[in-house]
Amino acid sequence: MTFISLSFADVALSAVLLVVNAGLSLALSLGLARQMAIAATRMVVQLLLMGLVLKVLFELSSPLLTSLTALVMVLFAGREVMARQKRRLAGWWAYGIGTTAMLFAGTMVTVFALTTQIRPEPWFEPRVALPLMGMILGNTMTGVSLGIDRLLTGAVDARVSIEARLALGHDRTEAMGGVVREALRTGLVPTINSMSAVGLVFIPGMMTGQILAGVAPMEAVKYQLLVMFLIAGGTAFGVLGAVLAGSRRLSDARHRLRLDRLLPGAAED
Amino acid sequence: MLRVRQLSRPGLAPFDLDLADGECVALSGPSGAGKTILLRAIADLDPNQGSVSLDGVGREAIPAPQWRARVCYLAAEAGWWADTVAAHFPDTQAAAALLVELSLPPEALGWSVSRASTGERQRLALARVLLLAPRVMLLDEPTSGLDPEAAARVEAILGARLERGAALLVVTHSPEQAGRMARRRLTMDHGRLNEGPP
Numbered sequence: 001m002t003f004i005s006l007s008f009a010d011v012a013l014s015a016v017l018l019v020v021n022a023g024l025s026l027a028l029s030l031g032l033a034r035q036m037a038i039a040a041t042r043m044v045v046q047l048l049l050m051g052l053v054l055k056v057l058f059e060l061s062s063p064l065l066t067s068l069t070a071l072v073m074v075l076f077a078g079r080e081v082m083a084r085q086k087r088r089l090a091g092w093w094a095y096g097i098g099t100t101a102m103l104f105a106g107t108m109v110t111v112f113a114l115t116t117q118i119r120p121e122p123w124f125e126p127r128v129a130l131p132l133m134g135m136i137l138g139n140t141m142t143g144v145s146l147g148i149d150r151l152l153t154g155a156v157d158a159r160v161s162i163e164a165r166l167a168l169g170h171d172r173t174e175a176m177g178g179v180v181r182e183a184l185r186t187g188l189v190p191t192i193n194s195m196s197a198v199g200l201v202f203i204p205g206m207m208t209g210q211i212l213a214g215v216a217p218m219e220a221v222k223y224q225l226l227v228m229f230l231i232a233g234g235t236a237f238g239v240l241g242a243v244l245a246g247s248r249r250l251s252d253a254r255h256r257l258r259l260d261r262l263l264p265g266a267a268e269d
Numbered sequence: 270m271l272r273v274r275q276l277s278r279p280g281l282a283p284f285d286l287d288l289a290d291g292e293c294v295a296l297s298g299p300s301g302a303g304k305t306i307l308l309r310a311i312a313d314l315d316p317n318q319g320s321v322s323l324d325g326v327g328r329e330a331i332p333a334p335q336w337r338a339r340v341c342y343l344a345a346e347a348g349w350w351a352d353t354v355a356a357h358f359p360d361t362q363a364a365a366a367l368l369v370e371l372s373l374p375p376e377a378l379g380w381s382v383s384r385a386s387t388g389e390r391q392r393l394a395l396a397r398v399l400l401l402a403p404r405v406m407l408l409d410e411p412t413s414g415l416d417p418e419a420a421a422r423v424e425a426i427l428g429a430r431l432e433r434g435a436a437l438l439v440v441t442h443s444p445e446q447a448g449r450m451a452r453r454r455l456t457m458d459h460g461r462l463n464e465g466p467p
Contacts, residue, residue, distance in 0.1 A: 164348025167312060168397055169338030178350055254313055255333040 003213050015040070057126045066126040070110075070133050074103045077141040084145040087152040088263045089249060097245045098144045105238035106137045109230050117226060132230070135206065139191060139231040140238035147187025147239040151246045152262060154179040162257050172251040180247050187239035191232050198228065271340065271405050271436055273311060276319035281306050283319060284462040286438075286455075288405060293427075293437040295447035297467050298457030304440045305345070307457065308407040311438070312342035323404060341403035345410045345440075347394030349382045357382075357397060367396045372422050387414040395423065399430070406430070408439045412446065424450055 018040055025032040057065055078099025088094040110133045114120065120128040155162065158179050165175035198204055203211075206227055210220040252258050270290050277283040281303050288294060296304055310317040313333055321328050321340075328336045351357060355378040358364035365375040371392045377385065385393060391414045398406060406427075412420035427450065431437060441447050444466065447454055454466040 158350075160344070160346055161348035161350040163314060164344065164394075165350055166314060166334075167337055167342045167344065168401065169334045169341070171332075171334045252316075253333075255337075256314055256316065258316075260316075 054126070054130065057130065061122070061126060063122075063124045066124050066129055069126070069130060070107070071103075073130075073134060073137055074099060074106060077102050077106075077137050080141055081145040081148065085149050085152060087149075087156060089152070089246070090261055090263050093249055093261070094263070097249065098148055098242050101144055101238045101241035101245065102137060102140050104241060105140050105234045106133055108237065109136050109234035113226070113230050132227070135227055136231055136234040140235045142190055143187040143235040143239045144242045146190070147183045147243045148246055150186040151179060151183035151243050151250070154182055155247075155250050155257070156259060156262070159257065159259060166255055166257060172247075172255040172257075175255070175257070176247050176251060180243055183243045183246075184239060187243065188236060191235045195228060195232060198224075204228070270324050271311075272320075272322050272325075274320045276307075276310055276317060276321060278306065278310050278315055278317035280460050281310060281317075282461045286311075286462070288436040288438060290434045290436060291431050292453070293431055293439065293451045294453045294455055295451035296438060296440045296455045296457060297442065297444070297447060302457040303460040304457045305409055306460075307462065308342050308409055308438065308440065311405075311407055312337050312340055314342065338401050339403050340405040340407065341398050341401055342407040343394060343398045343409060343411060345413065347390055349390075352381050352383075354378050354380045354382055354385065354393060357393070358400065360400065363400055364396060367399060368393075370422070370426055371396060372419055388416065388419060391415060392419065392423065399426065403435065405436045405438070408437065410440050410442065413442070420446070 018036060022033040022036050024030075025036065053069065057069060078095055081098035081102070082088065082095050085094065089097070110129060113132060114123045114125075114129055118128055118132070155176065162175045162179065166172070194204075204224055204227075207220045207224040210223060211217060215223075249261060250258055271286075271288040273284070273286040275283040275285065284307070286294075296307070298304055306315070309315050310319075311321055313321070313328060313336060323331075323336075323339060328340075331339075349357065355361050355364075358378065361378055365378060368375050368377055373389060373392055373396075377389065377393065382390070391411070395408075395411055398408075408427075411427075412423050415423065424446070427437060427439075437450075439450060441450075447466070454464075456463045456465060456467045
C-alpha cells in the first residue's frame with residue numbers, strides 16, 4: 001500500500017458531518033453550534049499555519065528556530081491549562097506553575113528520546129523533534145490541567161478538614177496529603193486508561209498515521225509503544241511537578257492553608 | 270505563660286493578652302465580631318502581625334506544627350479527613366478511655382464519621398485536642414451542640430485540665446457557662462477586644 005494524497009475538497013467533504021451536527025444543535029437549541037463553529041475554525045487555521053511553519057522549519061533545520069517553536073508550543077499549552085481551571089491562583093502563578101512543569105517535563109522527555117532512542121541526524125532534526133514534543137506536550141497538558149484543577153478545587157472543598165489537621169499540629173504535607181493524592185490520581189488517570197485501552201479499544205492516532213503512510217504494522221507498533229511510554233513518563237513528571245508546586249503555593253512556611261492566594265469569585269461558573 | 274502583644278490582622282485590631290497557668294478566660298461577643306479570627310491568629314493559622322510567646326519562647330522560634338500542638342485551636346465546625354472515627358486518633362487506647370469520660374461509647378471509635386451526630390462529633394473533636402495535652406487550648410464554642418448533661422461533662426474535664434496547669438481561652442455565647450468556667454471575661458466587638466463581660 002502506498003500513501004494516498006488528499007485534496008482540499010476531500011477535507012471539505014469530511015467537514016460536512018460537523019455542519020450537520022451544528023444544524024442539529026441549532027434545531028434542538030442546544031447552544032453548541034457557536035462553540036463548535038469557533039473550535040472547528042480555530043482548528044483549521046491553527047493546523048494550516050502549523051503546516052506552513054513546519055514546512056519552513058523542516059527546510060531550515062535550525063536548532064534555534066526549532067527550540068523557539070517548541071517554547072511557543074509550551075507557552076500556548078500553559079495558556080490552555082490556565083483556561084481550563086475553575087479556580088485560579090492569583091498573579092503569575094496561575095500561568096507559571098503549569099507552564100514551568102510542562103516546559104521541564106516536555107523538554108526532558110523529548111531530549112531523552114531524541115538523544116538515546118530515536119537518534120535522528122542531527123539530534124534536533126525538527127521533522128522528528130517537533131511532532132514528538134507536540135505529542136508529549138498535548139498529553140502532559142491534559143494531565144497537568146486536570147491535576148491543578150482538582151488540587152485547587154479540592155483544597156477549597158476540603159478547607160475545614162485540612163485546617164483541622166493543621167490546628168492539631170500536622171504539617172502541611174500531611175494536612176494536604178489527601179487532596180494532593182487525589183489531584184495526582186486525577187491527572188494521571190487518562191494516561192493510565194489510554195495505556196490499558198490502546199490496541200483493544202482504539203488504534204492510536206500516530207500509529208494510524210504511520211499505517212496510512214504505508215509503514216509496516218510492527219514498525220508502527222514499536223513507534224507507538226515508544227511514544228506511549230514517553231507520554232506516560234512526561235505526563236507523570238508534569239503532573240507531579242505542577243501539583244506539588246501548586247500545593248506549596250497554597251500553603252506557606254508557617255504551615256498555613258493559603259486560600260487567599262486564589263483569585264476570588266472565579267469559582268461559581 | 271501565654272503572652273500576646275499587639276497581635277493584629279485584617280478584621281482584628283491590635284490587642285494584648287496574658288494567660289496564666291491554670292487560667293480560664295471566656296470570650297463573648299456577637300457573631301462576626303472577630304472571635305474566631307482572634308483564636309486563629311493566636312494559633313498562627315492565618316497571616317498576622319504581632320508577637321506571641323509561650324513560656325518566654327516566641328512562636329517564630331518553634332516550627333508551626335509544634336506551636337499548634339502546644340497552643341491548640343479547636344474550630345466550632347470540626348473537620349474530618351478520613352471515613353472512620355478511629356483514623357483520626359493516633360492512639361486509640363488512650364482515645365477509648367477519654368471517650369468514656371466524655372460520655373461517649375468506646376465503640377464510637379469503630380463508627381464512620383458520617384454516622385456520628387453533631388454533638389458526638391463535637392466531643393470527638395474535643396477528644397483529639399485533649400489527647401495532645403496542649404499547654405493552651407483555644408476552644409471555639411466547644412459545647413454549642415451538646416445537651417446540658419454532656420456540656421457539664423465537658424466543663425468538668427476542662428476544669429481538671431485547668432487544675433493541672435493548662436490555660437484556656439474559650440468562646441461561649443452562654444453567660445452561665447462563662448460564669449462557671451472563667452474568672453476573667455473578655456468581649457469582642459467589631460474586631461476590638463475589651464476587658465469584661467458584654
